[in-house]
Amino acid sequence: MADLSVEFCGVKFKNPIVLASGILGVTGDSMAQVVRNGAGGVTTKSLWPHEHLGHANPTIISTQNWMLNAVGIPDGGPEKAAEEIARYRKAVSAPLIANIVGGVMDDYEAIARAVVLMNPDIIEINISCPNVEDELGKPMACSISKSAEVTRRVRSIVGQIPLIVKLSPNVENIVSIAKSVMDAGADGVTAINTVGPGMAIDIDSAQPILANKSGGLSGPAIKPLAVKYVYDIYKNLKCPIVGTGGVLTGRDAIEMMMAGATLVGVGSAVWYRGQDVFGKIVAEMDEWCDANGVKKIQDLIGKVHA
Amino acid sequence: MLDTIPRMARVKAILQENEIVKTFVLDITVGAEPGQFVNVWIPRVDEKPFSVAYDDGHELHLAIAAVGDFSRKMHDLKVGDKVGIRGPFGSKFKVAKRMAFLGGGYGAAPLYFFAKSAKDSQIDFIVGARSKNYLLYTDRISKLENVTLHIATDDGSVGSKGYNTEVLKTVLASGGIDCVYTVGPEIMMYKAAMMAKEAGIDAQISMERYMKCGFGVCGNCCVDGSGVPTCVAGPVMDLAEVLKIEDFGKYHRNNLGKKINF
Structure with missing residues (x-):
């Protein structure tokens, strides 16, 4: 049995697999279920400083190759979030990453202030959800200066709590955005958020299937993109990275780590392989390490760059 | 899939x-x-x-x-x-030899589908409604040979007067039932589950929570306690699983995941 534990921004994880933001994660007990199913940690759904309505259904559709979602980041607000995070803490001891989001700059400050009181192990800023484009404004995730500004503002509020920024792949140069948020005080980045947005049309009714018409693309189809972006960021910045995008198997997760990820986000895979996918991936990583004489999984991080 | x-x-x-x-x-x-x-x-x-x-x-x-x-x-x-x-x-009903069905509201319909497929079982099928004009599928159910139909209405306009759970109590008291199956309002299902527990027999409950995706990804229908999504771990759950749900019979959640008491 290999040592699968990793340290990310000073936080110890018993394995590198974490629940990605936006999947399950509505309640504390559902996140605890993810840990009981084998994950090393979890990320909450994006938390707003106020209640936020999502989109109408259909919100998620999937094929063997891809998943498309426009759930619309529904949230019950900080009071609910605090209660759910407390429930999670009572149930399990694995680290929790609180993902925060806002419509405007002030929102990010407000939710940062609220979330600090919930004692997350790590805070992740969502600057890049593509399916609420109108509200968030495409410029934030795509603009170097705005990405840096939101990071700086949140950093000034959250003190010493490790801070990471979830990056959009839908930008001209993800490395320069990553550099800007690192320079602005982030401790690491998550790469990548969903791709697109994309669209699927039902030809029999001549209508887009998602109620929001378009949505973020995830699932196996985006894995090569995610691996390349993680590779590019690691090559240029050597910063701590949560690699996420299309990971279904232990081999996928190890590929992501070799590209440069310390933690590996798993989301859409719960449809492809079931609720217990986290433990399956961890077991597969362990087997691969044993078969290949890897004693510590931490040694694989960025291996492809060596 | x-x-x-x-x-x-x-x-x-x-x-x-x-x-x-x-x-x-x-x-x-x-x-x-x-x-x-x-x-x-x-x-x-x-x-x-x-x-x-x-x-x-x-x-x-x-x-x-x-x-x-x-x-x-x-x-x-x-x-x-x-x-x-x-x-x-979602999950399916599992068949038993002698079954008691308790359907309230629209719940008689999915139970009728089950009754029609369970040809080798003996079924006591209890349908409840507030009055005669709200009963569902009783004509279809009465035509099934392996089924004894019991009707309860709140106003007594047809069948026995009062809650259908009272009929279930009588059916269970007469003995021989292997499993209780219930679909409908949660307070009714909660009572049925407690009766089955007390009688020491199994039950299968069709849990209803606010679902969005339907396939275990969005997380909106996760229950407290076990934390499982109702859409893949349910909707049909057996008694042991349901008793692990802290919100069963108490509250559910809206489209933002906020709690709403029954």
Whole structure:
């Protein structure tokens, strides 16, 4: 049995697999279920400083190759979030990453202030959800200066709590955005958020299937993109990275780590392989390490760059 | 399941079952088994989950009560209109030898589907409604040979007067039942589950929570306690699983995940 534990921004994880933001994660007990199913940690759904309505259904559709979602980041607000995070803490001891989001700059400050009181192990800023484009404004995730500004503002509020920024792949140069948020005080980045947005049309009714018409693309189809972006960021910045995008198997997760990820986000895979996918991936990583004489999984991080 | 993409189905027939429920007969099969559900999509309106009332490999029946915005839109549909269907999703009823069914509201419909398929079982089928004009599928159920039908109405307009759970109590007291199956309002199902627990027999409960995706990704229908998503761990759960749900009979959650007491 290999040592699968990793340290990310000073936080110890018993394995590198974490629940990605936006999947399950509505309640504390559902996140605890993810840990009981084998994950090393979890990320909450994006938390707003106020209640936020999502989109109408259909919100998620999937094929063997891809998943498309426009759930619309529904949230019950900080009071609910605090209660759910407390429930999670009572149930399990694995680290929790609180993902925060806002419509405007002030929102990010407000939710940062609220979330600090919930004692997350790590805070992740969502600057890049593509399916609420109108509200968030495409410029934030795509603009170097705005990405840096939101990071700086949140950093000034959250003190010493490790801070990471979830990056959009839908930008001209993800490395320069990553550099800007690192320079602005982030401790690491998550790469990548969903791709697109994309669209699927039902030809029999001549209508887009998602109620929001378009949505973020995830699932196996985006894995090569995610691996390349993680590779590019690691090559240029050597910063701590949560690699996420299309990971279904232990081999996928190890590929992501070799590209440069310390933690590996798993989301859409719960449809492809079931609720217990986290433990399956961890077991597969362990087997691969044993078969290949890897004693510590931490040694694989960025291996492809060596 | 290869994908979760809706497929358009044509409404072949619409049957007015009682004052508020219509059965929609669709020209599609999804191979659903009793207990499972499908998501029904009206383009440009919304999409909601509904229990399958019948699927014989040729056509799909959905019994829908007009109680909300979406179901009222369903009731506006005409023969020939199309809706999108995806599924089947969720767990199925498991058969036992001697079964007691307790259906309230629309719940008689999915239980009828199960009764029709469980030809080798002996079934006491209890249907409850507030009055005669709200009873569902009792004509169909009474035609099944292996079924003894019991009717309870709140106002006593037909069958015994009072809650259908009182009838269940009598059925259980007479002995011999292996498992209780219940679909309908949660307070009713809670009472039924407690009666089964007290009688020392198993139960299968069709849990209803606010579902969005229907396949265990969005997380909106996760219950407290076990933390499982109702759409994949349920809707049909056995008694042991249901007793691990802290919110059972107490509260559910809205589309933002906020708690709402029953």
